[in-house]
Amino acid sequence: MSEKIVLIDGHSILTRAFYGVPDLTNSEGLHTNAIYGFLNIMFKVLDEEKPEYLTVTFDVHAPTFRHEMYADYKGTRKPMAEELREQVPVIKEVLKAMKIEIVEQAGLEADDLLGTISHICEEKGLDVSIISGDRDTLQLATEHIKIRIPKTKQGRTEVEDYYAADVKEKYKVTPKEFIDVKALMGDASDNIPGVPGIGEKTATKIIEEYKSIENAYAHVSELKPPRASKNLQEYWDQACMSKTLATIDIHADIAFDLNAAAYGNPYTQEAYVYFQRLQFKNMMDRFDVEASGNTLESYFKEITDKKEAERIFAEAARAECTGAAITEDTENVPPLFAHPSGYGRVTVAYGKDKVYSILSDADMDMDYLLGKLSDVAGTVKTFSMFDLKKYLSDVKIIRQENCFDVAVAAYLLNPLTNHYDCDDVAREQLDITVDGKTDSMTKACYEAYTAFACAEPMREKMQAEGMYHLFTDIEMPLVFTLFDMEQAGIQVEAEALRFYGEQLGGKIVELEKEIFEMAGESFNINSPKQLAVVLFEHMKLPNGKKTKTGYSTAADVLEKLAPDYPIVEKILEYRQLSKLKSTYADGLSVYIGTDRRIHGKFNQTIAATGRISSTEPNLQNIPVRMELGRLIRKVFVPKEGCIFIDADYSQIELRVLAHCSGDEKLIQAYKEAKDIHRMTASQVFHTPFNEVTSLQRRNAKAVNFGIVYGISSFGLSQDLSITRKEASQYIENYFETYPGIKRFLDDTVAHAKEEGYVVTLFGRRRPVPELKSSNFMQRSFGERVAMNAPIQGTAADIIKIAMIGVNREFKEKELKSKMILQVHDELLIEAYEEEAEEVKEILKRQMEHAADLDVPLIVDMHTGRNWYEAK
The missing domain is CATH 3.30.420.10 (Ribonuclease H-like superfamily/Ribonuclease H)
Known part of the structure; x- marks a missing residue:
């Protein structure tokens, strides 16, 4: 029996796997579906074939083309999806770790390598199996060269096998004639134009009869149908080009060492490490545990x-x-x-x-x-x-x-x-x-x-990566600061919380009755399905947004209806109060300890921007938009002999934006302590500073803060209830007013696209993989992340520095006062009354000097007998 070699068309099988296997990522965020599918196909083939030799061919970088004269034409191929592109070097590393021979050569496509290597091996007397998803390779089939084309059906991989006789049986032409069929019919997926008006059926009949395009052209006047005759004459040069493009080179100038392709045991220790990293747990049993060398x-x-x-x-x-x-x-x-x-x-x-x-x-x-x-x-x-x-x-x-x-x-x-x-x-x-x-x-x-x-x-x-100082100077000291805050906790008046819950419960019952009266019927307000039926079918409210499961009752849908329909306004209020009761009035009570305090957790490894988050419970999400929500802050009180001091950065993210962008106008405005929102309104709406209306200032405020988050004209139009055109004009006027900001945001996005990440003033990196996505929505999201992350991340770093400084100075001066809460730009201190003035001085000094920016950092401070008063 002859020895056997398996040749795998690397890019073809990897691409087929990418589109055939659902998206997978490992814990590093690396997409792995193409690699997983490739290995599954390879293992299946190897288990069946048991070859003595194995080689995988790849195109170099992007697919290269056979002839420079056609490079521009072939260059119109659709670019490789970024999620697939990132997996190409990884599969090569995996194959090398498995001691599998890889062949790639500049100027040659993978199928030229397959054609040449298969021809060399056949001449040496080997049986050859070519694994490819590209039917072009059928032209290589002989009595000793088998083409194997994997297909995925219902989640399972099946393989079609073709020797020369199989090609003739299925396609009515020989493997060599298969090239001429493709030259006539073309192949849109491979950008081979063919001859217009000649499809597969006609092309096959012509080549069956005339054996080649050259012979068909010699009898062009005899071709049927007449349209094929006319078009072949008119597009003869294109047909010749198509044949050249479709022909796989079997005599390419390459050096192939059969001994290097010898197939041994691929389940090496090096490969085992890669499979661990890729998290292909169901493939790990292929490795001998002893061979893995894990003696730890x-x-x-x-x-x-x-x-x-x-x-x-x-x-x-x-x-x-x-x-x-x-x-x-x-x-x-x-x-x-x-x-x-x-x-x-x-x-x-x-x-x-x-x-x-x-x-x-x-x-x-x-x-x-x-x-x-x-x-x-x-x-x-x-x-x-x-x-x-x-x-x-x-x-x-x-x-x-x-x-x-x-x-x-x-x-x-x-x-x-x-x-x-x-x-x-x-x-x-x-x-x-x-x-x-x-x-x-x-x-x-x-x-x-x-x-x-x-x-x-x-x-x-x-x-x-330039982050070690961030680790040693900010993140590690913060570990101890957050521990002190968790140990301190915050005192809660349980009875006041219970009474607050009862008030909410009473108000919820009242609202429920009012809603039923306005609807003319009783129903479960918490059921989106029942609510949708009442609003959009029984009451015939307009603009119902129907989904697969019925009409949507999402907040954004109802908020548009609320101004014109009182029942909708009541429903939104009912939802807000219900959440207040369940999440806060009832939810907070379970966290109150025997010392009458809540000892929540502060997390520094959750938010990608560097922000601190709060859990068990989330005390950073106490409602502030509605008065009834803000009232819950009254149940948070300092212990006896203490008051609360609340210190809040004024517009820290806008100040960071001014510094990072270097925009002279914005920097000067902050130095002169101008009303930034009024100034922006004056510039954007072309209104004298002293004549800016409160509405204009509110709108300018939305633009100011929206810009920090990379807001689009659509998003701004939704926020301000204006047309998209008006919103677009607002943003355009804004960037004309602050050209430095436009330049900074554009440069930041460009850097993220090139380097794959953005960075804060303190060196914190935030990767932005979404920018490489083939999905437009994901890329747009990535651009917004790239704009916002350096600003929000720098602001987060600044308040962390301030927290560390405040906590350290309290200890150094042996103060009894404690920092007990952080809500993004705000610090809450439980200060002993006799230490209050000193605490204020420490807060002001540490917070306002946490970073040296081109604009001043300003802190607003308030005191109170509960958190509500202090805020």
Whole structure:
């Protein structure tokens, strides 16, 4: 039996997989569907063929063309989708890791390489299987060259096989004649023009009879139908060009080494790492676990001897870097064991072969182990953990500057995912898989080892990307500031909250009755379907927007109707009050602790722009637009002997925009403390400054803040209830007034398109992958992100710097006052009355000098006996 070689048309199969497999992305945000589909097809073929040799051909960069004289014509091919383009270099890396030969050569298309290599191999006596989604390759079929064309049907891959006889049977022509058929009929997908008016059926009949286009042209007057005769004469040059374009070169000048194409075991350690990174879990069983070389777990040791534990802690304290994990352990709890400090394990790693999980017991309780870990943290050069803030109640940190939070570092390096746990970071940074590890000791060891092993490479990456100072000067100190705020919490008057809920409940019942009376019937107001029927079918309200499931009752639909239809206004109010009651009046009560305070969480690894978010509960989303919503702030009160001081940046994002854009007019206005919105209204609406109306100022304010968020003319028209043309004119006038802003926004988007990210004044990077999307809406969204992220991100960085400074100065001066809440541009302080004036001075100094901008940072401050009064 002859030896066999499998040749794979790389771009063709990758493209087929891209469009045949639903979109997939890994935790890095890399699209992987084409790679996944390609590998599935390749594995299927290899399992069937069991070849001795394997080669994958690729076009170099973009597809190259056979003849320069036709380059302009062929150059009209549709460009490759960016989501596919980004997967091309990755599949090549994967194939190289699998020791699979790749052939590519400038000036030659992949099918020219396939044609030449298949011809060489056939002459050497090999059987050849060509895997391609391009039917052009059918011209290469012989008795020993088989063309295999994968097809996806109902989610399954099927393969059509063609030897020369199969081509003749199905297409009525030989493989060589197949070229002439295509020359006549053309191929729009490959930009081969063919002859107008000659389709596949006519082309096949002509070539069946005359065997070639040259012979057909020699008998052109005899061709049927007459239209084919006339068009072949008229477009003969085009037919010849089409034949040249359709012909695969089988004698291309390439050097092919058959020995290099030898197919061995592709399931290498290097390939295993790639499959981990790509998260192709259902393909991992193809790898021999021993072959993967993952011997890390053999170094994991569980320690139960106190003397040995003390030796390990002492070693860990002397190390350059120690990674740590603190975990509960419910698997190994002995009968009748109980200890006030709990039962669990402290795990430390300070080398690949030094990973120790120390289990607590009666002789080494958790208080003892945590005390030892605190000693390590205070001595070791780098103390690394995941989510350090979560453990600051247990681990006493003496030297904050030597702490390294792996989750925070991972967030800075890739802010587009919400997952920065051990599994994700180990896979992305170390190319090891932790998923599926279930026993508590192994999981704890992996977490500690990952924290140890990631610290230095992540530090180097942050330095390379200009973000290390952001990590050390802002994000890491912020960990400790946020911990202090969470510990402090905010006091809530539970009885006042209950009364507020009762008031809302009464108002909701009243509204419900009024709505039923206006509708003339009772129905479930919370049911979109029932509400739609009442409004748009029974009451015949206009402008009903019908969807597949019925009429839409979304807020934007109802808000347009509200001014003319009182029932709709009541429904919107009903919805607002219902949300207030469920989310705040009822929802907040479950978070009130025994100390009468809510200790929410502040998260620094969620928002891609760098903003801090609040959860459990979300105290940054307390309503401000309606009075009844604002009243809930009255239930938040300072403890006895204290008042609230609320400090709020004035127009910080517009001030950041003025600085970043360098627009002279806007900078000067801020320096002169002018009313920015009135000034903008004066310029945009061509009205003297002193004659600007309140409506004009409101509209100008919407434009000012809209520009920061990359607002479109459509968005502005919706916000201001004006025509799109008017909104477009507003924006045009705005950019004429502030040309520096237009230039800055354009440059920012251009930079994002070229580099793939935008950056804040403090070096924070925000990737903008949407700009490379083949989807127009996604690209438009990407442009808005590119405009806004540097502004919002810089503002977020500034208030973080201010928070760190305020908290640090409170401690240095041993003040009892506490910073207890941050709402984006606003800080809330629970200040002891005797410290109030000093607190105000600290707030003003730290907030207004957090950054050195071309415009002044201004802070507005208010005091009160509750949050409502202070705001």
